[in-house]
Each structure stands twice: as structure tokens, then as C-alpha cells.
Amino acid sequence: MNKTLKKQEEDLHEPPVSDINKESADTKENLDNEKSDKTIANNKFYKIAFDVYAYIQILIKKKWWILSIALTFGLFGVLCSFQIPKIYTSALSLAPESSKNGLSSNISSLASMVGMDMKFGNNDDAIYPEIYPDVVKSNKFIVSLFDxxxxxxxxxxxTTYYNYLDKYQKSAFWNKWIDAISKKIKKSDSISEKNNNINKVDTFQLTKKETDIANNISNSIKCSVDxxxxxxxxxVTAQDPLIAxxxxxxxxxxLQDFIKEYRTQKARDNVAYIRHLYKEAKDRYDKARKEYAEYADAHQETVLQEYQSKQEDLENEMQLQYNIYTQCVQQLQLSLAKLQEQTPVFTEITQxxxxxxxxxxxxxxxVIVFIFVATIxxxxxxxxxNRKKIFRIVEITK
Known part of the structure; x- marks a missing residue:
């Protein structure tokens, strides 16, 4: 009886199961809401804003500083502009003779009108107009201008062009300062002064001084081909208009001499060889003619068949040498004509x-460039x- 009453009393104090489940669900929902609020708080978005008004106020406040800096740089630009030596540029243009002919020449001409370069046929010429600028920049060509x-x-x-560039060039004051400092830092190289005669310049191994002057000449010459x-x-640019x-x-x-020498090298060698053969043939013909004349004069009244046969042999030998001589003369004339034909011709458009x-x-x-750089x-x-006043971090609200 007592146990029954005690169990009923415990049942009265214990909450129902539905109430326990409801309370558990409420607790879980509150936890989820708190977690969601924290997530939203942590996922805030920001951006960098440029405060134009503050920036303008700063510029207005510092305007005299900006103007004074720009004015100072402008005055320095005026000084620099008057310190830079005057240079003069002289230009000319040439039209080289075209070695193309026939159908290939017509097609190439049409192709050049639309900016295409089409080469047909057997063209073994390694020096064509497109590489003339490289020829002008070569050491061999530059050194040939020294004297x-x-x-x-x-x-x-x-004086010579070499001495003019070496001793009579004007320069701005900053270049003089740089040269003076570089001479103090670097000791003079004994090898650079070994060649005092420009006629003995070794193009394979230029000295430091010769290299500097050669680079100066190369920078002053501009060659372009359309x-x-x-x-x-x-x-060509120089500090004196007449020298330019x-x-x-x-x-x-x-440049014309270089191109002519290259393109006619084979023809000139051929002419030299045929001229050598011509001289030998002429000497042999003169010798055979002299022997025949001397023998004929010495045996004018001789009727022996032996002497007549020898005279005929000498006459035949003279005639043979004469034929060889005339052929050499013809070959020499043809080779000279071919040499003239292969010699390129340049038409000077502008002098x-x-x-x-x-x-x-x-x-x-x-001056404007100096002021612009100073202002910027x-x-x-x-x-x-003043970046902290001009740029601000602003939260983006959703």
C-alpha cells in the first residue's frame, strides 16, 4: 500500500513526455539563432572609399607647395634646355637599281604594292636592301668613316671625323660631371691608348676609346629602307650642320662602294683571270710572230723543202697563237661588259x-615635361x- 502511494506521488512530480520534447526543441532553436547571428556578424563586407572632398581640401591646403615645386622644376628645365648642345640632321634618299626582270619582276612589283615581299627565281645576292641598315652599323663600315x-x-x-668626335664635342654640365666622376673611379686603361694612328685601327679588337667613338658614330647614323x-x-646627326x-x-x-664591291666581286675576279690569260696569249703571239719573221728574213732565197717546211710550221704556230690571242681579247671584252652590267646603279632622289x-x-x-613630372x-x-584621411574603410550594408 505504501509502495503504491509512493509511485503515484513520483508520477505527479515527473513532467509529461510531450513537454520535455517541446522544451528540447525550443532550446535547439535558440542555439541555432545565436549561431546564425554570430555568422552574420563575422561575414561583414567592407570597401575602400575615396573621399574626394577631403582630397580637394588637402590639395587646396598644399597648393602653394605644389606650385613652388612645379615652378622650381620648371626653372631647372629651362636651365637644362639651354645646356643641351644643338644638333643638326642632314638626310638623303636613294633608289637602288632593281635586278629583277620578266614575269617575276611584274609579280613582285604587284606584291610590293600591298606590302608583300616576294622573291622569285635564282637570286643568290646576300646583300639586299633590307639589310643595308645592318651593313651601316657594322664595325668595318663605321671604322671606315674615322679618317x-x-x-x-x-x-x-x-680635321678627321674621329678627332672631331674625340676632342671637339660639346656636352651638358651633368655629362661633364659624370665623365669626371667616372675618370676618378676608373683608372685609364693602357690598352685603350695603344693606337694613336687611326689608319692602323684593328676592327677585330677595338680599344675602349675607339669603341666609344664607334658607338657614337653608330648612334648618329640612321639608315632605313622602305x-x-x-x-x-x-x-646623319652632328653638332655642326656642315659636318652633318x-x-x-x-x-x-x-655604302655604294661597299655594295658595288660585293656585287661585282665575282665579275672582277673573272676579269682579272681573263686579263692574265690575255697577257700570256699576247706574249706567246708576239714571240711566235718574231720567230717567224726572223726565220723568213733569213731564208728568203732558200728553195730547199726542209726550210720551207719549217717556215710553214712557224707560220702555223703564229696563226695558232693569233687565234688564241683574238679569243682572249673577245673574252676580255665580254667579261668587262658583264662587270659593267653587274655594277649596281643608285638614283639619288634627294641630296x-x-x-x-x-x-x-x-x-x-x-620645360612642360619638367613641370608635369614635378606636379605628378x-x-x-x-x-x-595623407592616405588615412583620403582613403576610408566603409562597411557594406545589405
Whole structure:
């Protein structure tokens, strides 16, 4: 009886099963809501905003600094523009003779009109217009310009092109400072001064000084070829207008000589060989004629058959040598004609002339560039210095 009452009392204090399940579900939902709130809080989005108003205020505040820096750089640009030596450029253009003919020439001409380069037939010429600029830049060609005599426009100086570039070049003050510092840092190389005579320049092993001057000449010469028309344009820059024109004409002549020498090398060798054969044939003919004449004069009244036979042999030998001699003469004339035919011809479209105006960059352009660089640099400096005021991190709300 007592056990029964105790069990009923425990059943009265124990909550029902449905209430326990409901409470468990509520607790789980609250935990999920808290977790969701934390996830949303952790997944915030931000962006960097540029405060235009603050940036303008900073620029207005620093405007006198910006103007003063730009003005200072502008004055420095004016100084630099007057320190840069004047240079003059002389130009000319050539049209080389085309070695193409026939149908292939017509097709190539049509192809060149649309910018195509089509070569037909057997063309074993390794020096074609497209590589003329490389020929002009070669050491052998550049060194050949060292001994050219040049004269300044005011007629106060006449020397070689090598000495002109070595001793009579003007330079800006910063270049003089750089040269002075480099001479103090680097000791003079004894090998660089071994050749004082420019006529003994070794193109295979140039000295330091010769290399510098050769690079200076190479940078002052510009050779270009139009792929459509094959017109060669040569430009030479120098600090004296007369020297610029003189060197432009000299480069043209040296380039023509180089191309002629290359293209006619085989024909000239052929002419030299046939001329050698011609001289030998002439000597043999003269010798045979002399022997025949002497023998005939000595035996004019001889009627013996033995003497007559020998005279006929000498006459035949003379006639044979004469035939060989005439053939050599013909071959020599043909080889000379072929040499003339293979010699290229250049039509000078525009001649080199002494320039009147210099080809430097205008001074106003140099000053504007200095002011522009100073202004941009100032703006970048003040932007970086005040980046915390100009750039702000803003939260993106959804």
C-alpha cells in the first residue's frame, strides 16, 4: 500500500513526455539563432572609399607647395634646355637599281604594292636592301668613316671625323660631371691608348676609346629602307650642320662602294683571270710572230723543202697563237661588259644639304615635361602622406 502511494506521488512530480520534447526543441532553436547571428556578424563586407572632398581640401591646403615645386622644376628645365648642345640632321634618299626582270619582276612589283615581299627565281645576292641598315652599323663600315676629313661651318676647324668626335664635342654640365666622376673611379686603361694612328685601327679588337667613338658614330647614323619601294633613307646627326651634311654624303658613297664591291666581286675576279690569260696569249703571239719573221728574213732565197717546211710550221704556230690571242681579247671584252652590267646603279632622289634649323627637342616641350613630372610627383607625395584621411574603410550594408 505504501509502495503504491509512493509511485503515484513520483508520477505527479515527473513532467509529461510531450513537454520535455517541446522544451528540447525550443532550446535547439535558440542555439541555432545565436549561431546564425554570430555568422552574420563575422561575414561583414567592407570597401575602400575615396573621399574626394577631403582630397580637394588637402590639395587646396598644399597648393602653394605644389606650385613652388612645379615652378622650381620648371626653372631647372629651362636651365637644362639651354645646356643641351644643338644638333643638326642632314638626310638623303636613294633608289637602288632593281635586278629583277620578266614575269617575276611584274609579280613582285604587284606584291610590293600591298606590302608583300616576294622573291622569285635564282637570286643568290646576300646583300639586299633590307639589310643595308645592318651593313651601316657594322664595325668595318663605321671604322671606315674615322679618317674622313670634315670642316665646320665657320671654317675654323678642319680635321678627321674621329678627332672631331674625340676632342671637339660639346656636352651638358651633368655629362661633364659624370665623365669626371667616372675618370676618378676608373683608372685609364693602357690598352685603350695603344693606337694613336687611326689608319692602323684593328676592327677585330677595338680599344675602349675607339669603341666609344664607334658607338657614337653608330648612334648618329640612321639608315632605313622602305619595304614597298626599296628606297634607302640615310640620316646623319652632328653638332655642326656642315659636318652633318658632309657625313651624310660620305655614308652614301661608302655604302655604294661597299655594295658595288660585293656585287661585282665575282665579275672582277673573272676579269682579272681573263686579263692574265690575255697577257700570256699576247706574249706567246708576239714571240711566235718574231720567230717567224726572223726565220723568213733569213731564208728568203732558200728553195730547199726542209726550210720551207719549217717556215710553214712557224707560220702555223703564229696563226695558232693569233687565234688564241683574238679569243682572249673577245673574252676580255665580254667579261668587262658583264662587270659593267653587274655594277649596281643608285638614283639619288634627294641630296644631302646643310640644315638650317637644329633638330633638338623644343625648349618649351622640355620645360612642360619638367613641370608635369614635378606636379605628378607632388600629387603622389601628398596623396601617400595623407592616405588615412583620403582613403576610408566603409562597411557594406545589405
Amino acid at each position: 674622313i676629313k670634315v670642316t665646320t661651318k665657320d671654317q675654323t676647324l678642319t 619595304k614597298k619601294t626599296s628606297i634607302i633613307t640615310i640620316q 651634311a658632309t657625313m651624310a654624303d660620305s655614308v652614301k658613297v661608302r 644631302a644639304a646643310v640644315p638650317i634649323k637644329h633638330s633638338n627637342t623644343p625648349k618649351i616641350v622640355i 610627383g607632388s600629387l603622389l607625395y601628398f596623396t601617400i602622406a
